[in-house]
Amino acid sequence: MALxxxxxxxxxxxxxxxxxxxxxxxxxxxxxxxxxxxxxxxxEVLAEARRRGCTRIVLWTDEDNERSQWLYASRGFARTGxxxxxxxxxxxxx
Numbered sequence: 001m002a003l004x005x006x007x008x009x010x011x012x013x014x015x016x017x018x019x020x021x022x023x024x025x026x027x028x029x030x031x032x033x034x035x036x037x038x039x040x041x042x043x044e045v046l047a048e049a050r051r052r053g054c055t056r057i058v059l060w061t062d063e064d065n066e067r068s069q070w071l072y073a074s075r076g077f078a079r080t081g082x083x084x085x086x087x088x089x090x091x092x093x094x
Contacts, residue, residue, distance in 0.1 A: 056092070078090060
């Protein structure tokens with residue numbers, strides 16, 4: 001499953017940023033890992049964000065979640081330099 005919402009300023013509580021999307025979560029059951037489901041799901045998220053007029057998508061992922069980092073990097077996401085408690089922000093243009 002995936003959950004996407006408008007990208008918001010001020011720590012996620014501010015007004016929506018035009019053209020921005022925020023990937024809140026992307027989840028695949030562990031017993032289904034390695035089947036390409038996460039990649040297909042992320043591809044659909046990116047396509048739908050584009051259809052809705054988004055020009056940028058942002059997410060946060062745990063620093064030790066190498067599987068997710070590999071997936072996001074494979075789809076053009078890169079670290080933005082922002083980091084928090086054991087997590088880093090990633091983003092890409094659409």
